Amino acid sequence: MAERTVRFYEIISAQKERLAKPFPFEDLRAAITELPDDKAYVPIARMEILGSTYELHERPGAAPQTPLIILDRINRSPSLRIERRRNYRPLILDEDETLAEPTFYSIFDNNVLAVMRNDGSAPGPASFRDYVNKLISNDPIEISPLVDKNALRALSNVRTLTRFDLEVGPDVVADVFTSSRIIMEPLRVLRRRLGSVGIEVTIKMSPKGSSEASEQMLEDVTSLVTGNGLAYADKAKIGYRRMEDGRARTFDFLSEAVTTTAVVELNTGTQQPTERSASEALAKAYDDLYDDIRSALLASSF
Known part of the structure; x- marks a missing residue:
């Protein structure tokens, strides 16, 4: 088991106002899944970001989970998460393959965004904002940290x-x-x-x-x-x-900021969090910090 940091943000409008309705998390996941391969690699800040999703796989007695959007930074730095045409596996590079570094995102009530980066080179909240704004260009968003005043x-x-x-x-x-x-x-x-x-x-x-x-x-x-x-x-x-x-x-x-440390299970092949452990970790982090999140939302003003 390993530890990763989970930070919480609020999704707001590009005009720095609260959204009038819940962010369409399910629609965004569907849009990512339906992207053809030639449009799946989204250029952001001179990087390529590849999106994927994780849906709930509940089992009796299992820990609570939350759906995920996973954004991978596609690069050639020394990393161990391998991507090829939107599939992931341990390190065995072919000629047409590159390396991928993941960040895990989920959205909860009141448009609260949870972010768990694998490390400092993985995408951050800026990448989520830019990625969403490229996929849903008619209704751009911003990200605001939930902070203590x-x-x-x-x-x-x-x-x-x-x-x-x-x-x-x-x-x-x-x-x-x-x-x-x-x-x-x-x-x-x-x-x-x-x-x-x-x-x-x-x-x-x-x-x-x-x-x-x-x-x-x-x-x-x-x-x-x-x-x-x-x-x-x-x-x-x-x-x-x-x-x-x-x-x-x-x-x-x-x-x-509203931040906590989460314990995650690593994939033995990549030494990066598994989708299931990331899903459980973000759900638990939200439950553990629920009162702090509500307090930060009440204190925030735009």
Whole structure:
């Protein structure tokens, strides 16, 4: 058995508003299943994403499950999940085969999206958004993280921002950070020069220097927190001096998100979660965090 992280988000409209009705999860799964092979590989952020589905296979006495959408990043990096024409098996590469890295998604009541990535190179919430918007182009969606509003209280207690750490996966394009040019511009340059790679950026400001840089960075970080940028981050932390006494403090935005660790069974051939264990893990994570999810939904406003 192994552990994977499950994070929860809310599916909202492209206008940053709550959806008026439940997201058509069943219709999306059907559309993915019906895609012909020549249209199944969807280009996103200079990657190819291949979608598949997992339906319920209930057995008496078995753990609760949930239907899945599985998005694989198709690439040639050292991975062990092998894809050939939408079929998966252990590592035996033929000439026309590439490697695949999965992320597992499910949708629950109130348009809550659960995401479990296999690792940092697997598709993230940005890939789900872009994939869905390409398949259902007439009704685009956005993804908003379910977070604790302690993040806003922490920002209001910042006298001087001294550090900001941001990490994004290979599927995240710079344009999701349009509210912060300080963050967007270096990511855009790195994406243009390096392509689809994971990127980690650290910005440091001296607490004894000019307050202008700190104030500008704090404004940008606040825009990310109140907007949608943090939905696409794998790491987002700040270091700061506290308002009331000037003491150094840190705050991890993602640890405040609705997140849990799930235990999954790995496929012996690929050393990646089986579809069934991922389905059970996401169902259990939702049940375990039900109260936290409801609280985050009630606290959210668009």
